[in-house]
Amino acid sequence: MNSAGKEVSSDQNRRGNLKIGKLFSGDSRLLWTVLALVIILLVDRLISANFFDVRLVNDRLVGSLINILDNSAPYALLAVGMTLVIATKGIDLSVGAVMAICAAVAVVMIRNYEAGATEFYYQPGFVMLITIIIGAICGLWNGILVAFLDLQPIIATLILMVAGRGVAQMITGGQSPTFTNETLAFIGRGVVFGVPFPIYLALAALILVMLLVRRTALGLLIESVGVNDRASYYAGIQARMIKLFVYMLSGVCAAIAGMIVAGEVKSADPHTAGLFTELDAILAVVIGGTALSGGRFYLGLSVMGVLIIQSLLVGLYVSSLHPTTNLVVKAIVVLAVLLLQSPEFRRFITGPFRRTA
Amino acid sequence: MRSRFLPLLMTLLVFILMYAFAYSRFDSFGSMRIIGNLLRDNAFWGIAAVGMTFVIISGGIDLSVGSVIAFTGVFCALMIDRNGWDPLATFVVILTIGTIFGATMGFFIHRFKIPAFIVTLSGLFLARGMAYVLSTDSIRIDHPFYEQISDLVYIFPDRGRFTFAAGAFLVVLVIGIFLAHFTRFGRNVYALGGNPDAALLLGVPVGRTTITVYALNSFLTTLAGIILSLAKHSGDSTIAVGLELDVIAAVVIGGTLLTGGVGYVIGTFIAVMTLGTIQTYLTLDGSLTPWWIKIVIGVLLFAFVGLQKLLSSRQGVFGLKRRPAIAGP
Numbered sequence: 001m002n003s004a005g006k007e008v009s010s011d012q013n014r015r016g017n018l019k020i021g022k023l024f025s026g027d028s029r030l031l032w033t034v035l036a037l038v039i040i041l042l043v044d045r046l047i048s049a050n051f052f053d054v055r056l057v058n059d060r061l062v063g064s065l066i067n068i069l070d071n072s073a074p075y076a077l078l079a080v081g082m083t084l085v086i087a088t089k090g091i092d093l094s095v096g097a098v099m100a101i102c103a104a105v106a107v108v109m110i111r112n113y114e115a116g117a118t119e120f121y122y123q124p125g126f127v128m129l130i131t132i133i134i135g136a137i138c139g140l141w142n143g144i145l146v147a148f149l150d151l152q153p154i155i156a157t158l159i160l161m162v163a164g165r166g167v168a169q170m171i172t173g174g175q176s177p178t179f180t181n182e183t184l185a186f187i188g189r190g191v192v193f194g195v196p197f198p199i200y201l202a203l204a205a206l207i208l209v210m211l212l213v214r215r216t217a218l219g220l221l222i223e224s225v226g227v228n229d230r231a232s233y234y235a236g237i238q239a240r241m242i243k244l245f246v247y248m249l250s251g252v253c254a255a256i257a258g259m260i261v262a263g264e265v266k267s268a269d270p271h272t273a274g275l276f277t278e279l280d281a282i283l284a285v286v287i288g289g290t291a292l293s294g295g296r297f298y299l300g301l302s303v304m305g306v307l308i309i310q311s312l313l314v315g316l317y318v319s320s321l322h323p324t325t326n327l328v329v330k331a332i333v334v335l336a337v338l339l340l341q342s343p344e345f346r347r348f349i350t351g352p353f354r355r356t357a
Numbered sequence: 358m359r360s361r362f363l364p365l366l367m368t369l370l371v372f373i374l375m376y377a378f379a380y381s382r383f384d385s386f387g388s389m390r391i392i393g394n395l396l397r398d399n400a401f402w403g404i405a406a407v408g409m410t411f412v413i414i415s416g417g418i419d420l421s422v423g424s425v426i427a428f429t430g431v432f433c434a435l436m437i438d439r440n441g442w443d444p445l446a447t448f449v450v451i452l453t454i455g456t457i458f459g460a461t462m463g464f465f466i467h468r469f470k471i472p473a474f475i476v477t478l479s480g481l482f483l484a485r486g487m488a489y490v491l492s493t494d495s496i497r498i499d500h501p502f503y504e505q506i507s508d509l510v511y512i513f514p515d516r517g518r519f520t521f522a523a524g525a526f527l528v529v530l531v532i533g534i535f536l537a538h539f540t541r542f543g544r545n546v547y548a549l550g551g552n553p554d555a556a557l558l559l560g561v562p563v564g565r566t567t568i569t570v571y572a573l574n575s576f577l578t579t580l581a582g583i584i585l586s587l588a589k590h591s592g593d594s595t596i597a598v599g600l601e602l603d604v605i606a607a608v609v610i611g612g613t614l615l616t617g618g619v620g621y622v623i624g625t626f627i628a629v630m631t632l633g634t635i636q637t638y639l640t641l642d643g644s645l646t647p648w649w650i651k652i653v654i655g656v657l658l659f660a661f662v663g664l665q666k667l668l669s670s671r672q673g674v675f676g677l678k679r680r681p682a683i684a685g686p
Binding site: 091145149150151152154155156158159160161162163164165166167169170174279282283286292293324325326327328329330331332334335338339342343344345348 | 418420465468469470471472474475476478479480481482483485486487489490493602603605606609615616646647648649650651652654655656658659662663666
């Protein structure tokens with residue numbers, strides 16, 4: 001995941017934004033985010049002496065660092081989609097519900113396959129394809145509400161967030177169906193070259209989307225729409241199609257994340273699958289420095305935000321602290337990171353020591 | 358008819374239609390029993406919804422509602438049952454804690470320009486986490502005071518019960534309406550939500566108003582937690598998960614714009630009653646599966662925001678809002 005940070009830094013270099021002096025002057029998101037991650041990892045290392053140990057057990061790498069990456073994978077996928085949505089001045093509250101819907105669809109279909117259904121669309125490959133299409137349709141619905149009906153993103157996606165879990169329950173009939181198919185389970189628990197398969201998925205999504213938005217004009221157009229969609233429209237940008245695209249991409253990311261979660265536990269629970277993941281994903285994006293007010297976005301830093309949250313959680317897990325304190329510590333650390341990033345807060349703290357201009 | 362009252366009228370119309378439909382299927386909807394139960398069962402989150410109305414009118418949002426209610430319940434149960442505190446003293450303490458909690462969130466939002474969505478999201482984690490730290494068990498409260506409150510009930514001729522919770526709900530509602538429409542604070546909240554820059558220039562104390570709004574909401578949410586604790590005679594750290602979404606949905610269905618500056622407390626009340634009616638109907642009917650309530654809320658949300666969009670869609674190519682959905686830094 002390191003390459004993600006470097007990608008962004010070289011990106012900033014190209015734009016001439018990164019100067020050593022500027023690193024400490026306050027508007028360097030990279031510094032504060034990396035610093036937060038490094039501090040949390042060092043604290044984790046202090047808590048547990050073998051935190052950085054990675055061993056090979058049964059052809060599978062084992063260790064806390066691998067756990068962090070493995071746990072991060074579904075959130076990283078969501079964060080990639082969410083970053084682009086937020087860059088257009090939007091927000092997608094429905095990703096958790098979309099995960100639940102997609103997990104339900106995938107598991108219910110794969111159960112038909114296991115029960116001996118021979119129709120071609122019950123083949124595992126097609127099931128995955130259909131699940132991704134369902135995710136895209138959920139995103140399309142959000143996108144139409146936001147781009148064409150001009151609803152506020154927060155309320156437009158709240159509709160699917162509330163109704164989506166009902167839909168997921170309807171699909172599974174209120175049950176939590178389980179499955180045994182290894183192909184679908186591989187998405188969540190497969191291992192390739194010793195590394196859990198979800199990590200590849202998340203990394204692939206990050207690199208693909210990064211290439212898509214940074215090697216084409218798309219990223220610029222997204223930022224333009226986020227800063228001022230009316231001006232973008234007058235400048236000839238298909239602002240509505242851009243918005244539609246980012247919500248659909250977010251839906252697709254949620255679908256893949258949903259399959260990872262379903263594959264991990266070989267079942268789909270419509271009540272808890274993806275519960276609150278939207279909040280963690282949004283948090284990661286904000287920790288990564290992408291403002292909720294739209295515009296400039298930082299894909300690599302969003303993923304780093306995910307790593308920060310997961311390093312914290314894995315660190316808490318290996319620490320001797322009682323698990324009930326997890327949420328409190330998480331809240332406090334997240335708040336500390338957010339405060340560090342707030343220029344107003346840094347001025348508030350350094351104010352008494354600063355020479356008046 | 359002025360169009361700004363239209364969403365309110367639509368909310369009322371939907372409520373009347375829903376209620377009439379429910380009445381046509383079940384005669385008991387005509388009795389004080391159902392009406393009393395409607396008020397009682399929806400009192401706690403209705404009170405929270407009144408507070409949320411102020412937050413949303415001011416252009417903000419508060420995601421910490423469900424967690425604060427859970428924390429309040431656990432705190433009350435722990436102090437009264439385990440530590441033998443006097444219930445009234447406990448209530449005063451927890452209301453103070455809640456108000457300070459809300460004021461702190463408001464301070465962070467105003468002073469450090471961190472988006473309300475993110476600050477209250479941290480608040481959600483913090484309050485739920487504190488509830489877990491206090492206790493992960495469900496604690497039963499056995500105290501004579503709780504029995505007295507339960508007995509504090511007006512019984513109608515048809516055995517309908519007007520409970521303490523229902524009374525508290527109506528009192529909060531009346532105070533909320535008074536605060537919103539007849540005080541300087543209320544006008545400041547509307548001004549702040551309508552256009553924060555203009556409000557600042559007009560001399561609205563933006564910081565004080567923001568902090569007061571979040572403090573008020575957390576105060577009412579804590580009160581809601583107390584009402585729930587009185588109703589359930591217990592405290593449980595896992596209750597009210599995701600309640601903030603129902604509360605926000607009710608506020609929006611009640612005709613309040615999430616962009617801020619527009620809305621009525623009474624609309625929120627009608628929306629709470631509408632959702633309560635649907636819930637009661639689904640329970641009585643029994644043939645409809647529980648997930649329908651979520652889908653119905655989603656459909657209602659869609660219908661109402663669609664309607665509001667239709668009413669205000671004379672704004673050029675994009676119908677752009679004056680402000681982003683969430684005030685960013």
